[in-house]
Amino acid sequence: MLRAVYQLYGTSATSACIGCAIASPKESHTEVQPRRQELSAEFTNNRMALFEKVSHYSALHPKPVGLVLQYGTSGFRTNAKQLDHIMYRMGLLAVLRSKKTKATIGVMVTASHNPEEDNGVKLIDPMGEMVTPLWEEYATQLANAEQEGLVTALNDIIEREAVNMSQDASVFIGKDTRPSSERLSQAVLDGVSSLGAHGHDYGLLTTPQLHFMVRCKNTDGSYGNATMEGYYTKLSQAFIQLTKHVPNRTDDQKRLLVDGANGIGALKMREMEPFLQNELQVLLYNDGSQGKLNYLCGADHVKVLQKLPQGVEIAAGDRCCSFDGDADRIVYYFNDSAGKFHLLDGDKIATLISIYLKELLTQAGLDLQVAVVQTAYANGSSTRYLEETMKVTVRCVKTGVKHLHHAAQEFDIGVYFEANGHGTVLFSKAAEGRIKQLALDPNTDDEKKRAACLLENTINLINQTVGDAISDMLLIEAVLAIRDMTVQQWNAIYTDLPNRQLKVKVADRRVIDTTDAERRAVKPAGLQDAIDVLVKKYQMSRAFVRPSGTEDVVRVYAEADTQENADALAHEVSVTVYKLAGGVGEEPKPLH
Numbered sequence: 001m002l003r004a005v006y007q008l009y010g011t012s013a014t015s016a017c018i019g020c021a022i023a024s025p026k027e028s029h030t031e032v033q034p035r036r037q038e039l040s041a042e043f044t045n046n047r048m049a050l051f052e053k054v055s056h057y058s059a060l061h062p063k064p065v066g067l068v069l070q071y072g073t074s075g076f077r078t079n080a081k082q083l084d085h086i087m088y089r090m091g092l093l094a095v096l097r098s099k100k101t102k103a104t105i106g107v108m109v110t111a112s113h114n115p116e117e118d119n120g121v122k123l124i125d126p127m128g129e130m131v132t133p134l135w136e137e138y139a140t141q142l143a144n145a146e147q148e149g150l151v152t153a154l155n156d157i158i159e160r161e162a163v164n165m166s167q168d169a170s171v172f173i174g175k176d177t178r179p180s181s182e183r184l185s186q187a188v189l190d191g192v193s194s195l196g197a198h199g200h201d202y203g204l205l206t207t208p209q210l211h212f213m214v215r216c217k218n219t220d221g222s223y224g225n226a227t228m229e230g231y232y233t234k235l236s237q238a239f240i241q242l243t244k245h246v247p248n249r250t251d252d253q254k255r256l257l258v259d260g261a262n263g264i265g266a267l268k269m270r271e272m273e274p275f276l277q278n279e280l281q282v283l284l285y286n287d288g289s290q291g292k293l294n295y296l297c298g299a300d301h302v303k304v305l306q307k308l309p310q311g312v313e314i315a316a317g318d319r320c321c322s323f324d325g326d327a328d329r330i331v332y333y334f335n336d337s338a339g340k341f342h343l344l345d346g347d348k349i350a351t352l353i354s355i356y357l358k359e360l361l362t363q364a365g366l367d368l369q370v371a372v373v374q375t376a377y378a379n380g381s382s383t384r385y386l387e388e389t390m391k392v393t394v395r396c397v398k399t400g401v402k403h404l405h406h407a408a409q410e411f412d413i414g415v416y417f418e419a420n421g422h423g424t425v426l427f428s429k430a431a432e433g434r435i436k437q438l439a440l441d442p443n444t445d446d447e448k449k450r451a452a453c454l455l456e457n458t459i460n461l462i463n464q465t466v467g468d469a470i471s472d473m474l475l476i477e478a479v480l481a482i483r484d485m486t487v488q489q490w491n492a493i494y495t496d497l498p499n500r501q502l503k504v505k506v507a508d509r510r511v512i513d514t515t516d517a518e519r520r521a522v523k524p525a526g527l528q529d530a531i532d533v534l535v536k537k538y539q540m541s542r543a544f545v546r547p548s549g550t551e552d553v554v555r556v557y558a559e560a561d562t563q564e565n566a567d568a569l570a571h572e573v574s575v576t577v578y579k580l581a582g583g584v585g586e587e588p589k590p591l592h
């Protein structure tokens, strides 16, 4: 197994020019040559000892021969049985990333809304954002190296990134409540320690909480304290500040039903409750004491099936929300007095928050641009409302939070939400500065000061690193209270176009290629033309297809003037995909 190391370093010690520790052998500075050789030998010995340790421990986390996995839309995600070697290797990669960035890196063990048997892992960069795309590629390379090639693959990354191996490293690790998460996070820790680095294990916490911790650590506490208490204190204080001036909030207004998806979000809501000092009265369902994670409950179930989760006792008009399995997504809903279900998804959340922010900015007299970032899955009515009624800039990007986050960073205030409820708000440094300055300025008039203070507390309430169900929930609750709005009034801002999402199984989903933020298919030939013909048959219609980044399926989305038409269009497009893109199994059947 160690042959690769000897091949790399055995023949010529001076060729080991990695990082800044060793000067290039091509330089001909004769005076320093002996010292350099001495250093090189020591360096080589250290590196070999390190790699021997990596090899030794990696044998305890062996890769199934031939297994190929990809760092997908949201990290690696598959059946938990296939992930032990991936976890170990992500521990190694996190150490390299930490040395490279000279900062703490996060590793989260979770498979979010996937079934309980699955698991996954994602890396968190220094400011709490998703790891940069180039390192996603490294993650895939390292994950797929066969056992005997692991050290070579590791060394390749070290060389390409000129990682200084003598730099200290620090890695934060967290996990969700899946039964496999304990063992898998231990494998991450093994990877971290086999490269001689320090891993801090937070144990159970939500994905966005780990993102928060990483950012706190790397900003020396200016974002908050990197502890659970630090997180709860920061958010609950901001929430209490925001709601304390709202007159006569009734118990009904403070009451919220929360579906915890039988996951980590439920545990953390319980922990947070005392910090909220009864300003929010949470009735927690699917808290994990009985049901299975994500099973017939949680944000994804509610959004995709457009119906209530099991296990929630809802009365007409009750305001409810669902988290997903790692609490980075949230959707709201209610049943009206006729028993009809109404969903308030990521698009409705983005709209509510944008209205609130725009109004405060006007009151504060601050000329800051608010933009909303969506994906092709955003309901057409939301885009129309935002552009035509609210006159905000709307940007459409590819599916996946990293794309939304990136686009949102371009604006003073970027509100981004996927329709499924994953999103947050980003404030540029300049925008934050101007808001804070106005709140402090003794010459600011009362109305402006009030608006600036509300904006300042809003910033503190938002987890700007990534979508966060708890933080988003508190923000929505605060906005509804401040604006004295009911969930019904919020829902009436615009009416969703009926829509349908379907999945089609094909032999190889890579035969589909898309453009225009995934709204048009450029491959296979003829597919887009066929979709265009189908779309023309219906009123107010739109449809697109794209290969999923997290499941082995092609996703179909359609919307139209009525639910029947949306269903029919989605079905017809599914059949077209099946026929033109190599469908497998039975041909899709009509929904009705």
Ligand SMILES: CC(=O)N[C@H]1[C@@H](OP(=O)(O)O)O[C@H](CO)[C@@H](O)[C@@H]1O
Binding pocket: 073, 074, 112, 377, 399, 400, 401, 418, 420, 422, 547, 548, 549, 550, 551, 555
């Ligand atoms: C239509 C849809 O909801 N797609 C989800 C899903 O991605 P797919 O690439 O569609 O499988 O999982 C992603 C990760 O959680 C999430 O970012 C995305 O929005």
Ligand SMILES: [Mg+2]
Binding pocket: 112, 113, 324, 325, 326, 327, 328, 329
């Ligand atoms: Mg999630």
